Amino acid sequence: MSRVVVVGAGVGGLAAAARLARAGHHVTLLERAATVGGKLASYERHTDVGTFRFDTGPSLLTLPDVFAELFATCGADLRERVDLRPLDPVVRHRFADGTWLDSSSDHATFLARIDATLGAGAAGDWDRLWRRAGRVWRASWRDVLTRDLDRPLAAARLAWRLRDLAAIAPGVTLRDAGRRALRDPRLRTLLDRYATYAGADPRRAPAALLAIPYAELAHGGWYVRGGLTRLATALGELCAETGAVVRTHEGVSRIRVDGDRATGVELDGGGFLPADVVVANVDAAHVYGRLLPDRRRAVAHRERSLAGFVLLLGVRGASGLAHHTVTFPERYDAEFDAVFGGRLAEDPAVFVTVADDPAVRPAGHEAWFVLVNAAPHGAVDWRAPGVADRYADRVLAVLAARGIDVRDRLVFRELRTPADLSDATGAPGGAIYGTPAHRLRRPGNRGPVRGLFLVGGSVHPGGGLPMVALGARIVASAIGPAW
Known part of the structure; x- marks a missing residue:
């Protein structure tokens, strides 16, 4: 039995620990948080009217079959552990001209909604782009997302056919793909938003990110009753059942390397594992930059992905909003200029999650999660006095100008800045996705020394719940069963 130490109990670490323990390894999972x-x-916020509960990270689960396979591999059933609810609409969009459009995981339904709202020509354009996105998704799944690209000659063996290459269009940005395929500017705006799912600017992100809307809409968007953190709890339980030892309040200060091999970790409180x-x-x-003793290899992409500024709102009454609602500005590019230029966006897109779930809010109230894209801490000093509060006021004013004014119905508001995320998770600057997907390749899953592997949203195959779970599968397969 080999000894495996997993550093960090995010979803990627939990999934890797469960798989490796199931494969016979002696696994210890270290997490500095509680x-x-x-x-x-x-x-959770306790008030006189009751308790409000919020997911402060991901609010949408896509590709649930990735997690179903993980649980099945470990001898469990995902749907017996969490209560998955499909969402329709997946997202409700409010464009700058006041038009509303609901997306759907049923393609024919979504086309009908586009036709009714934007016209038959717009629906036809989306349908043609959708077929191309399907080719991109299938090629990406087969040749990239499920593969260990760090193996020798792996990249040279990618089996992209000419038809796939035409769809992926190396050198073409997601913005360019939208402009060429979609005549209606509102659909172009909708497509641009998917670059932010990978922490990127659509003007620089590759057209291969067409796979993201396809994955979301073809496979559906899902909510976990009680909140998505129920999935984290279920993964923690799965680790225990497979034999992995989980140690919270246990940080790591260094990965020890002897010669050309990782040999363990040094703990924050002293000691060596x-x-x-x-x-x-x-x-x-x-x-x-921190954990390896001599910084043996610089990360290829130093640029940080976008971060997020979050308002957690307790709201009196019912809003009638969908589970997910995004409201767009008139000038989307101004937001990307600001965020990637290290400034606050004055008129940002605003994403609101309101779960119709009695488990997360008192009767007669709603728990609102409000998110806007933001520059990482460091580019903006989120700890400077008044910065976060003034920006929260601005975001609420933007929502009000777009017809969603909640300011006179607030029970409370709590703020989460990129600096808070950096403190809580160790993500430099609070960048949600590590490196933005402005290139097709992220840092790989194999470290610069033998016996060191990386998982999580900053490395291959990327950010988002299913992607980090796929990365854990790639790493577990590369490590193999216990000796």
Whole structure:
């Protein structure tokens, strides 16, 4: 039995620990926080009217079959552990001209909604782009998302056919793909938003990100009753059932390397935990910049992804909003200029999650999660006095100008800045996705020394719940069964 230490109990670390323990390894999972889940976290606010519960990280589950396969591999049934609810609409969009459009995981339904709202020509354009996106998705799944691209000659063996290459269009941005395929500017705006799912600017992100809307809409968007952190709890329980030892309040200060091999980790409180294999579920920049003894290899992409500014609102009464609603500005590019230029966006897109779930709010009230894209801490000093409060006022004013004024119905508001996320998870600057997907390749899953592997949203195959779970599968397969 080999000894594996997993550093960080985010979703990628939990999934890797469960798989490796199931494969016979002696696994110890170290997490510096009090609970597991990493960015998949929650917050409770107790008030005179009752308790409000919020997911403070991901609010949408896509590709649930990735997690179903993980649980099945470990001898469990995902749907017996969490109550999955499909969402329709997946997202409700409010464009700058006041038009509303509901997306759907049923393609024919979505086309009918586009036709009714934007016209038959717009629906036909989306249908043609959708077929191309399907080719991109299938090629990406087959040749990229499920593969260990760090193996020798792996990249040279990619089986992209000419038809796939035409769809993926290397060198073409997501923005360019939208402009060429979609005549209605509102659909172009809708497509641009999917770049932010990978922490990127659509003007620089590759057209291969067409796979993201396809994955969301073809496979559906799902909510976990009680909040998505129920998934983190279920993954923690799965680790215990497979035999992995989970140690919270246990940080790691260094990965020890002897010669050309990782041999264990040094703990924040002192002491050393030996290992035959180390799996790091922390941001790649932190691994290479802090945890390795001599910074053996710089992360290829130093640029940080976008971060997020969050308002958690207790609201009196019912709003009638969909589970997910996004309201767009008149000038979307101004937001990307600001966020990637290290400034606050004056008129940002605003994403609101309101779960119709009695488990997360008192009767007669709603729990609102409000998110806007933001520059990481450091580019903006989110700890400077008044910055967060003034920006929260601005975001609420923007919502009000777009017809969603909640200011006179607030029971409370709580703020979460990129600096808070950095403190809670160790993500440098609070960048949600580590490195933005402005290139097709992220840092790889294999470290610069033998016995060191990386999982999580900052490395291959990317950010988002299903992607980090796929990364854990790639790493577990590369490590193999116990000796």
